[in-house]
Amino acid sequence: MAETKTKTVRFEISRQDTPDSAPYTETFELDYRPNMNVISALMEIRRNPVTVDGKTTTPIAWDMNCLEEVCGACSMVINGKPRQSCTALIDQLEQPIRLSPMRTFPVVRDLQVDRSRMFDSLKKVKAWIPIDGTYNLGPGPRMPEKKRQWAYELSKCMTCGVCLEACPNVNSSSSFIGPSALSQVRLFNAHPTGEMNRSDRLNAIMGDGGLANCGNSQNCVQSCPKGIPLTTSIAALNRDTTLQSFRNFFGSDQV
Amino acid sequence: MAQNREFGNRRLHSLLGVVPIGLFLIFHLTVNFMATKGAETFNAAVHLIEFTPIKIVVEFVVIYLPLIFHAVYGIYIAFTAKNNLGRFSFFRNWMFFLQRISGIITLIFLIWHVYTTRIQAALGAEVNFDMMATIFSSPFMIAFYIVGLISTVFHFANGLWSFSVSWGLTVSPKSQKIMTYITLVVFLVLSYIGVRAIFAFV
Numbered sequence: 355m356a357e358t359k360t361k362t363v364r365f366e367i368s369r370q371d372t373p374d375s376a377p378y379t380e381t382f383e384l385d386y387r388p389n390m391n392v393i394s395a396l397m398e399i400r401r402n403p404v405t406v407d408g409k410t411t412t413p414i415a416w417d418m419n420c421l422e423e424v425c426g427a428c429s430m431v432i433n434g435k436p437r438q439s440c441t442a443l444i445d446q447l448e449q450p451i452r453l454s455p456m457r458t459f460p461v462v463r464d465l466q467v468d469r470s471r472m473f474d475s476l477k478k479v480k481a482w483i484p485i486d487g488t489y490n491l492g493p494g495p496r497m498p499e500k501k502r503q504w505a506y507e508l509s510k511c512m513t514c515g516v517c518l519e520a521c522p523n524v525n526s527s528s529s530f531i532g533p534s535a536l537s538q539v540r541l542f543n544a545h546p547t548g549e550m551n552r553s554d555r556l557n558a559i560m561g562d563g564g565l566a567n568c569g570n571s572q573n574c575v576q577s578c579p580k581g582i583p584l585t586t587s588i589a590a591l592n593r594d595t596t597l598q599s600f601r602n603f604f605g606s607d608q609v
Numbered sequence: 610m611a612q613n614r615e616f617g618n619r620r621l622h623s624l625l626g627v628v629p630i631g632l633f634l635i636f637h638l639t640v641n642f643m644a645t646k647g648a649e650t651f652n653a654a655v656h657l658i659e660f661t662p663i664k665i666v667v668e669f670v671v672i673y674l675p676l677i678f679h680a681v682y683g684i685y686i687a688f689t690a691k692n693n694l695g696r697f698s699f700f701r702n703w704m705f706f707l708q709r710i711s712g713i714i715t716l717i718f719l720i721w722h723v724y725t726t727r728i729q730a731a732l733g734a735e736v737n738f739d740m741m742a743t744i745f746s747s748p749f750m751i752a753f754y755i756v757g758l759i760s761t762v763f764h765f766a767n768g769l770w771s772f773s774v775s776w777g778l779t780v781s782p783k784s785q786k787i788m789t790y791i792t793l794v795v796f797l798v799l800s801y802i803g804v805r806a807i808f809a810f811v
Contacts, residue, residue, distance in 0.1 A: 434696045522705060525691040566619035569690060570771045571705035573697045585774075586782060593777020595616070 361386035363395060363444055364406070367414060368454035369464045377461075381406045381450070392432060392439035392453065393418055396465075416465035423579060426514030430465045431456055436519035438579055439465075456519040472513050475535035479558045483548040495546035508541040508587065510580040517574035517584060529563030533574040536565055537587035543594070556591070556598040565591055622682045623775045625675040626768045633672055634765055638799060641806035648738035651809075655736055676719070683712050704767055711764040718757030741810040751811060758803040766796035 363384045370377040382399050383406045393416075400413040418428040421440045428439045431454045433447060444451070459467035485491065497505075511534050518524045518532040539555045542548040559565040568588050575585040640658065644651040661667055687709040694706055725744060730736045744750050770792045773779040779788045 520693070520697055522690045522693050522702070525689075527691075528689045560616040561613045562615045564616065566616045566775075568775075569686070569705055570701065570774055571697075571699075572701035573693070573699060576697070576699050583782070585785075586780060589774050589777060589780040589785070591777075592775055593780060596620075596777050599616070599620075 363390065364450040365395065365399070366450045366452045367465070368452075369414065370455070370461050371412075371463065373460055373462060377454075380411060386444070388445075390444040392430075392442040392444070392447075392451070393421065393428060395444060395451075396439070414465060415463040417467075424512055426512030429456055429467075429514045429516055429519075430454065431519065436516040436577060438514065438516075441579070456515055458519045458521075458524055459515060467515070469513065469515050472515060472518065472532070472534060475531035476513070476538060478531065478561075479535050479539050479564075480551065480555050481535065481538040481542055483542060483545055484551060485547065497546050501544065505541055505544050508537055508544075508582060511537060511541075511582055512580065514579065516577050516579055520573035520577040522571050522573065523567050523569045528567060530567035531559075531563050533568075533584040533588060535559075536568075536591055537582055537584050540587040540591055552594075553598060553601075556595050557602070559591065560595050560599065565595055618682060619686075620775070622679055622686070623768075623772050625679045626765070627772050629671045630675050630679060631765050631769065634761065635799070638802050638806065642802050642809075644738065644741070644806050644809035651738045680712075680716050680719075684716070687712055704770075708764060708767050708771070711760040711767075714760040715757065715764050718753070718760065721753075722757065738810070745807065745810045751807065754807050755804060758807065759800055762796055762799040762803060766792040766799065769795060 363386050365382045365384070367380055367382065368377050369380055382404075384395055384398050387394075396414055396416055403411050403413045405411055416428065416430065416439070418440065419425040420427070423438045423441045426438070429436060430439050431437075431452075432439065432442050433452050436456050439453075453465060455461045455465045455467050457467075459469055459471070462468050485494070513534060515534075517534050521530070521532055524530050524532045536559060539559055543552045543555055565588065570585075572585045575583060578584055640651075640654050643654045690705070690709060692706050692709075694702055726736060726740070729740075734740065745754070770785075770788050773788050774785060779785045
């Protein structure tokens with residue numbers, strides 16, 4: 355253990371004091387401890403916010419919640435790749451470890467970003483199942499177990515924002531809602547009760563900023579920490595919207 | 610729904626790239642290939658096309674208008690992307706980037722190509738084997754045409770791949786992968802046909 359004591363971990367962290375101020379970089383060096391992850395290192399820096407030059411600085415701001423890669427809050431760009439900082443183990447990272455916020459989103463402070471646009475998108479595409487009525491509607495249709503298992507994979511989305519950060523078509527000059535909200539449309543359209551509002555969701559993603567903005571770079575499916583088949587969802591929705599546009603245009607039935 | 614034009618525009622953009630522009634490209638390259646059988650064969654083929662009924666209308670409906678829409682909307686698409694190959698060097702991200710670059714190169718090539726052939730024809734020049742042979746008398750033009758041709762054919766072949774995704778034909782990852790191989794063959798075959806034709810004029 356004596357030899358690990360001398361080992362250190364070096365961090366180059368992109369910082370930003372306010373949403374509008376210019377970003378700058380600060381370097382920190384910590385003593386290595388076994389099984390460290392990026393969050394425990396950030397907590398260590400928070401305890402003693404002194405840079406490698408010995409300058410005392412403000413503690414770093416970042417978001418976190420579940421610490422087990424299910425909430426999506428702690429996403430940031432680590433060594434160039436957007437991912438969750440809770441599952442970014444120091445032992446598996448190349449040093450110096452470079453941390454920066456996911457700049458596709460508005461930066462609140464340091465590594466903290468505002469992912470509101472993702473939640474707005476979920477509202478836009480009606481990513482829920484409406485079950486409210488003025489009387490008891492009774493039990494809905496059953497979902498086959500096989501389909502449930504398949505749908506479970508799509509339901510793993512934690513709105514972390516990694517796919518939006520990876521997508522070249524999600525940026526300040528486009529209104530693209532991104533892969534995650536699209537895949538949720540496929541999830542809710544696959545549900546036996548959700549299917550009853552299928553056309554509402556398909557028409558929503560056929561609007562501006564919707565499905566058509568996908569440029570098939572397929573970065574999303576390569577980057578998704580949950581391994582969600584995002585591009586398969588997008589292609590499947592392309593097929594669904596093709597048929598929906600025929601239904602809308604020729605007007606045989608509007609459901 | 611009035612302002613929701615994007616879906617329709619993107620789908621139209623995708624469709625026009627294959628029908629009619631892609632089909633015209635194949636037709637055009639096929640006619641060019643006649644040059645490998647000699648000047649007379651090529652001139653006879655060109656002569657035959659000149660007898661197309663209401664030729665100017667066909668040209669506008671099948672070629673110019675679709676091409677102008679595809680080009681203008683394509684430039685808009687290309688410039689709304691923020692390429693990130695440095696961070697995500699995946700194969701499909703490369704194709705995404707090259708599709709946009711080849712689109713711009715193809716547009717520059719086509720403007721020059723149409724100016725030196727179709728517009729000159731409208732001004733009274735005769736389109737035949739000799740016209741092309743004169744153009745290809747300069748090595749720079751040969752290089753420029755090869756770059757333009759490869760770029761056009763790539764844009765078409767890769768566009769065929771994204772067409773099949775955008776319309777929901779290839780949904781599963783496996784079908785998309787097989788389509789990658791099919792479009793690769795399309796790229797190689799059309800490139801071969803095109804380059805052979807260029808050297809037939811040299």
